Amino acid sequence: MENLMNSLSAKATIQNRSALAVDKPQVIRVAFFISDGTAITAETLGRSILSQFASVPFETRVIPYVDTIEMAQAAVEHINKAYQTTGILPLVFDTIVDPDIREIINSAQACNLDMYEGLIGRITDEIGVEPDAHSGHAHDDVDSETYKSRIDAVHFALDNDDGARTRHYDMADIILIGVSRSGKTPTSLYLALQFGIRAANYPLTEDDLFDNQLPKALQPHREKLFGLIIDTERLQKIRQERRAGSRYASFKQCEEEQRAIQAIYMTQNIPSLNVSEMSVEEIATRILQITGLKRRIG
Amino acid sequence: MENLMNSLSAKATIQNRSALAVDKPQVIRVAFFISDGTAITAETLGRSILSQFASVPFETRVIPYVDTIEMAQAAVEHINKAYQTTGILPLVFDTIVDPDIREIINSAQACNLDMYEGLIGRITDEIGVEPDAHSGHAHDDVDSETYKSRIDAVHFALDNDDGARTRHYDMADIILIGVSRSGKTPTSLYLALQFGIRAANYPLTEDDLFDNQLPKALQPHREKLFGLIIDTERLQKIRQERRAGSRYASFKQCEEEQRAIQAIYMTQNIPSLNVSEMSVEEIATRILQITGLKRRIG
Known part of the structure; x- marks a missing residue:
């Protein structure tokens, strides 16, 4: 068959x-x-x-x-x-x-x-207006502010991916946080490409998670933080595909990280979203809806 | 008004x-x-x-x-x-x-x-079949091969952006080349997010351009190379916004780089595309059409 x-x-x-x-x-x-x-x-x-x-x-x-x-x-x-x-x-x-x-x-x-x-x-x-006879709108965003916003947002997302650089967070529209492999990077890039939004992202690692406070780099930008949550089963599956059999991919580790990060979101009053059942498009759209963040293009 | x-x-x-x-x-x-x-x-x-x-x-x-x-x-x-x-x-x-x-x-x-x-x-x-009563298809790509292909492609594009790493080019579906600021990065990311295609990109710098041969890292992967071309006026405008008044953004420099890179595309028989008037969506779609590259998702 x-x-x-x-x-x-x-x-x-x-x-x-x-x-x-x-x-x-x-x-x-x-x-x-x-x-x-x-x-x-x-x-x-x-x-x-x-x-x-x-x-x-x-x-x-x-x-x-x-x-x-x-x-x-x-x-x-x-x-x-x-x-x-x-x-x-x-x-x-x-x-x-x-x-x-x-x-x-x-x-x-x-x-x-x-x-x-x-x-x-x-x-x-x-x-009461007839449509134009031209085809499509493929050239719409060329030479326009839209094009520039979009490309700038993509480069911003790249430069500020995975906590690589934190000194430009004052220019960020939003800073996504979450455990490793919770979907921060694709979401940041989608927000940039689709909406022209400048999204940085920062992974909360074990050191951060069990320290009971926000990493120093994030503290001045609390109002821009948005937390991703992912079900333990799903997180484990994703990590398993990455590093099978590792401690990083163990159920216990995934579960502990998830618990710790949700405690941080709650105590620090950071808006968050469980993205386990969502496509990248849906995560991005929900984030706009929850935060009220305005798109820069479209 | x-x-x-x-x-x-x-x-x-x-x-x-x-x-x-x-x-x-x-x-x-x-x-x-x-x-x-x-x-x-x-x-x-x-x-x-x-x-x-x-x-x-x-x-x-x-x-x-x-x-x-x-x-x-x-x-x-x-x-x-x-x-x-x-x-x-x-x-x-x-x-x-x-x-x-x-x-x-x-x-x-x-x-x-x-x-x-x-x-x-x-x-x-x-x-002769009635539609299902469920709403949308937002969950389509969750837990599926599609989701995995897409995320893997995004991470591949990130890891192999801007010539950062060249040792995984054997895993690339395509390697975009072009001068600085010709649109390689957004195109790579769009190919990943939209089509699940693993796109690396490599900037041809002055040293490469006037050397009259392909950089060593690219030579074994000639059949995967695709060249972007951008009009001198447009390139200059984009670079000017980046580093106003610099040699990098001068008309002369932009023009010489464009001439040199087009000579390389021609002598090395590398397929190429003038992307000056195109949105990121259009560049990506045209590349699929020209190369015959198959999308991994959708």
Whole structure:
């Protein structure tokens, strides 16, 4: 079964393995995300919608930069080939602005799911302004304050990662704290890339944790601190993958660190969040919600 | 004019200042992005659609985690207040799965733009499966290979940023090269966060550039190299913001480095991309397209 699926496609998205527990070979429907730009918008919304059908496996393919007649024709060939191979209509999620190119895509043998069509028409009716004919908004943040804020935030996150440097904390928007491997670094970078927020992060190590007070470097910036919490089981699993069998990865150690850090958050009155069940996107969004921190871009 | 707008909202998105060059004070329409999850999907598609109306200024507000009746009622109050303040119907972009919560949001005084509604219905008709009743897909990548790939890629990008370490290049999926401040670091991180790709990056400094050969650390990994190019004017502007008046930021220096690096790309047969007019998303997507590199997640 597994092999058959691999032979159909290495990229098949198996959303629920139990759905595959049937006797006859299953044909997997292909979903395309197509755009005249990066296709990130089409893919984001498309995947979100597909996730509403968790019992159905889909194979997904992204086709960005369909911005010429030739590219559109090539995309149609891909779609038709997917139909011929599987015998079931592919789903085509697209965000294409140019009507000529859109028409070509719509001619493919597929269930066409145009994401802009209905919405842009309704907005035009409401605001009384026709949409521009340009494609996408890929160039939006170039040469703008947005670009600068974002790049500056990324470099800030890098320079101030993992407690590497603490002397620029007065410039930080937020300082994430937590035990080793609680997700501070990816969260800092996501806050920078997505929201332009300057996030430093500082690991609380054993010395700090059992000292019953905040490390000196953090004390003057108490109002910027935000604590991450992670369930002991999950922390242990992550650390185990890193350093299997070590004391660092032992359940006892993980548990003690978690207890100690939560005591610090409580006694020092530091807002915190249990991130065990969250994706990086969700952690970042929740932090904005809890702290009221304003995004610098978007 | 500027002050009036600021008083209306600090977050007003001024997409085209010329649209504001009128005599009477202009009321800015509010656009909401609302979801039962992070609202990243609603915001991504919503902003992309709004960018099709570049002459119209919008004030945007994001309301994530509308997953209870109470949260929905609070959101409706926000929306209605925006209508009362501006006198024009707000646009409400939402991706809400629960029908009861959706009904409440739809009761607001607004132009409601439900992103899921039509598409999910059409998919149900096509595939013959009803959507699940769960909300969003925020937990998708937790405890999965996706989560691990992503975090590993982020740490790889960090550890191998800016030529800091070169001994793990055999594990890299790609090694970005370019002059200082050509966008290597944000691109590496974006490739990691968005696609789970292990991207190292290495700056070609003056010594490397005028040596007419690749640095030793890069030579065994030639097939993984990808070169970034940036226009001299833009490079100079970026460096100027960093170290104003320095030789590093002089037009002459920027121009010579650009010429030298493009000669290296050409003689060494390294694929490259001029990223001057591109956002980080676009650079990353183009690199995948040019190199054929496969994403590890998504």
